[in-house]
Amino acid sequence: MKIAVFGTGSVGQTIASKLSSLGYEVMIGTRDVNESKSRTAADPYGNPGFGTWLISNSMIKLGSFAEAASFGDLLVNATSGSSSVKAFKSAKPDDLKEKIIVDIANPLDFSKGMPPSLIPSLSNTFSLGEELQKEFPQTKVVKTLNTMWCGLMVNPGMIGGGDHVNYLCGNDTEAKFKVKEILKKFGWKNESLLDLGDITNSRGTEAVLPIWLRVWGTTGTGAFNFRIVR
Amino acid sequence: MKIAVFGTGSVGQTIASKLSSLGYEVMIGTRDVNESKSRTAADPYGNPGFGTWLISNSMIKLGSFAEAASFGDLLVNATSGSSSVKAFKSAKPDDLKEKIIVDIANPLDFSKGMPPSLIPSLSNTFSLGEELQKEFPQTKVVKTLNTMWCGLMVNPGMIGGGDHVNYLCGNDTEAKFKVKEILKKFGWKNESLLDLGDITNSRGTEAVLPIWLRVWGTTGTGAFNFRIVR
Numbered sequence: 001m002k003i004a005v006f007g008t009g010s011v012g013q014t015i016a017s018k019l020s021s022l023g024y025e026v027m028i029g030t031r032d033v034n035e036s037k038s039r040t041a042a043d044p045y046g047n048p049g050f051g052t053w054l055i056s057n058s059m060i061k062l063g064s065f066a067e068a069a070s071f072g073d074l075l076v077n078a079t080s081g082s083s084s085v086k087a088f089k090s091a092k093p094d095d096l097k098e099k100i101i102v103d104i105a106n107p108l109d110f111s112k113g114m115p116p117s118l119i120p121s122l123s124n125t126f127s128l129g130e131e132l133q134k135e136f137p138q139t140k141v142v143k144t145l146n147t148m149w150c151g152l153m154v155n156p157g158m159i160g161g162g163d164h165v166n167y168l169c170g171n172d173t174e175a176k177f178k179v180k181e182i183l184k185k186f187g188w189k190n191e192s193l194l195d196l197g198d199i200t201n202s203r204g205t206e207a208v209l210p211i212w213l214r215v216w217g218t219t220g221t222g223a224f225n226f227r228i229v230r
Numbered sequence: 231m232k233i234a235v236f237g238t239g240s241v242g243q244t245i246a247s248k249l250s251s252l253g254y255e256v257m258i259g260t261r262d263v264n265e266s267k268s269r270t271a272a273d274p275y276g277n278p279g280f281g282t283w284l285i286s287n288s289m290i291k292l293g294s295f296a297e298a299a300s301f302g303d304l305l306v307n308a309t310s311g312s313s314s315v316k317a318f319k320s321a322k323p324d325d326l327k328e329k330i331i332v333d334i335a336n337p338l339d340f341s342k343g344m345p346p347s348l349i350p351s352l353s354n355t356f357s358l359g360e361e362l363q364k365e366f367p368q369t370k371v372v373k374t375l376n377t378m379w380c381g382l383m384v385n386p387g388m389i390g391g392g393d394h395v396n397y398l399c400g401n402d403t404e405a406k407f408k409v410k411e412i413l414k415k416f417g418w419k420n421e422s423l424l425d426l427g428d429i430t431n432s433r434g435t436e437a438v439l440p441i442w443l444r445v446w447g448t449t450g451t452g453a454f455n456f457r458i459v460r
Contacts, residue, residue, distance in 0.1 A: 117354045117433070124347045124354065124440075160459035167441075196444045203347070207440035210354075211397075214426045214434035215458060226456040228445060229390035 004029050004072025006065060006087050008036050008050045011104065011150040012078035013057075018154035019076075020059045022185050027061035028054075029068025031087070036062065065090035074100045074178075075139075081107030081128045082119060085135050097138045100175045102182075103129050103202075104145040104153065106209050115213035118206065129202025133171065141199055142170035142179045147208040149222035154186045156225075162187060164225035167194050169201035194228070234259050234302025236295060236317050238266050238280045241334065241380040242308035243287075248384035249306075250289045252415050257291035258284075259298025261317070266292060295320035304330045304408075305369075311337030311358045312349060315365050327368045330405045332412075333359050333432075334375040334383065336439050345443035348436065359432025363401065370405035371429055374398040374413065377438040379452035384416045386455075392417060394455035397424050399431035424458070 002025045005016045012028055020026045030036040039049040047053075054062055061071070069075060069091030079087045084105055088096065107122035122128050129143035144166060145153045156162040166188055170176050180193055196204060208226075216222050232255045235246045242258055250256045260266040269279040277283075284292060293301060299321030309317045314335055318326065337352035352358050359373035374396060375383045386392040396418055400406050410423055426434060438456075446452050 112355050120354060124350060125342050164459045194445070194448060196448050201444050204441040204444035207437045210437035211434040214431050215424070218424060218426050219458075219460070221460060224458050224460045227459045228449075228454050229394045229457045230449070230451060230454045 001025075002027070002071055002073050003076060004068035004074075005076045005078055006068060006084075007078035007080075007105070008039075009078065009080075010047065011153075012076075013050070013053055014150040014154055015076055015078055015104070016060050017057060018186060019182075020057070025061075026059070027063050027068050027071045029063055029065040029087070031065065031090075033062055033064055066092060066095070069095040069099075072099070074102065074182075077101055077103045077105050077132065079105055081105045081122065082109070084128060085131060088132065088136055093138065096136050099139050100172075100178060101132055101136070101139045101141045102145075102179055103132055103141050103143045106146050106206055108209065115210070115217060118209065123206065124203065127200070127202035127206050129169065129199050129206070133199045140170065140172040140175035142168060142172075142175050143199060143202040143205055144168040144179060144183065147205055147212060148225045149216075151223060152225055156187045156189075156192065159223060159225065160227060162189055162192065164192060164227040165194055166192055167196055167201070167205045169196045169199055169205065171198050231255075232257070232301055232303045233306060234293075234298035234304075235306045235308055236298060236314075237308035237310075237335070238269075239308065239310075240277065241383075242306075243280070243283055244380040244384055245306055245308055245334070246290050247287060248416060249412075250287070255291075256289070257293050257298050257301045259293055259295040259317070261295065261320075263292055263294055296322060296325070299325040299329075302329070304332065304412075307331055307333045307335050307362065309335055311335045311352065312339070314358060315361060318362065318366055323368065326366055329369050330402075330408060331362055331366070331369045331371045332375075332409055333362055333371050333373045336376050336436055338439065345440070345447060348439065353436065354433065357430070357432035357436050359399065359429050359436070363429045370400065370402040372398060372400035372402075372405050372409045373429060373432045373435055374409060377435055377442060378455045381453060382455055386417045386419075386422065389453060389455065390457060392419055392422065394422060394457045395424055396422055397426055397431070397435045399426045399429055399435065401428050
């Protein structure tokens with residue numbers, strides 16, 4: 001299976017690497033291929049710039065959003081929530097037809113101070129997951145993985161024996177089943193995957209961010225997740 | 231210590247009972263004393279009406295919001311978030327002076343379908359906890375316990391050995407210390423109490439509701455909470 005990962009940030013890189021290591025053919029989609037390749041300076045945390053990272057991950061292709069949409073049998077949204085719709089609008093509508101969009105992004109609003117809040121029009125009574133499903137009705141949006149640090153997304157066993165929750169939601173049962181199969185390859189146990197129902201439940205999973213960001217700020221580590229205790 | 235619990239619903243009843251059983255003098259505050267007493271019909275789940283409940287909890291006093299504010303050395307807000315400010319406005323300002331308000335309520339909006347969303351003006355970039363602190367600057371608002379079912383608030387050991395999280399936030403360190411002492415009497419372990427900082431962090435803890443409500447809807451039990459796994 002060919003998978004396209006939209007977004008060149010740390011989340012996109014982490015997901016693309018993992019998918020590639022699992023044997024999937026992977027293309028990362030970006031707004032501007034040359035600009036992305038030219039980002040070689042390391043960030044303040046010492047992570048290499050995207051261009052440098054790409055050279056050391058030569059199995060992974062890079063293309064425009066339109067090329068990535070055409071390439072992928074399944075599409076992962078790892079763009080910032082504020083530009084996700086625009087990214088997928090770059091695709092030819094036919095290249096989205098019947099495809100699964102695994103939406104792992106969050107509609108964060110950095111304009112009102114830190115920690116970020118949620119984009120008002122994409123929160124509370126709406127959500128990014130729903131927005132994508134509404135704008136691209138020919139796709140099957142499955143929201144998942146957005147409630148944690150990307151290192152845990154692809155390596156849940158890193159903490160607590162992997163016993164912590166990853167929510168899924170989406171309107172298409174078969175699409176959710178297919179996404180679950182990939183999540184299991186990431187190391188997720190079936191009993192950690194909680195299907196909340198249709199895509200409106202993105203309102204709930206995206207609302208995890210306001211508390212997630214504050215626990216992160218208080219504890220100083222992003223390598224945590226929530227376990228449901230009953 | 232005398233404690234006033236604002237609100238006659240199941241949360242107010244549960245908190246009042248527990249505080250009374252711990253030896254505190256407790257008065258429940260309500261909008262209309264006679265109306266509250268006249269509620270004797272059981273709810274669809276078989277819980278007695280407030281008037282019936284009060285008769286079988288004769289140690290607990292009932293008064294108007296103003297009387298409760300005057301009575302309590304410490305005040306607990308267990309009203310619906312949409313009417314919390316109005317409830318505390320019934321108090322004489324001097325009766326609120328320097329008092330701790332333990333805000334365990336949520337600004338739920340039932341007007342947009344189920345599960346409820348958050349009241350737009352009290353969410354994302356604002357919160358009920360902040361609203362109370364802003365409207366009643368002579369008080370010390372401590373937000374806590376609002377992220378779970380009331381049965382767990384007063385009996386955390388009911389599940390998972392009590393190892394699950396209860397957040398606190400508020401601007402006054404000493405007030406948070408005093409509230410923690412009461413929470414420990416409820417059975418909360420010190421290591422389960424996560425102080426997120428000032429009252430703006432209510433934005434995070436109140437945002438737990440959208441996911442809490444959906445986990446509840448999916449799993450069918452409110453007797454759950456979240457543990458932070460690291």
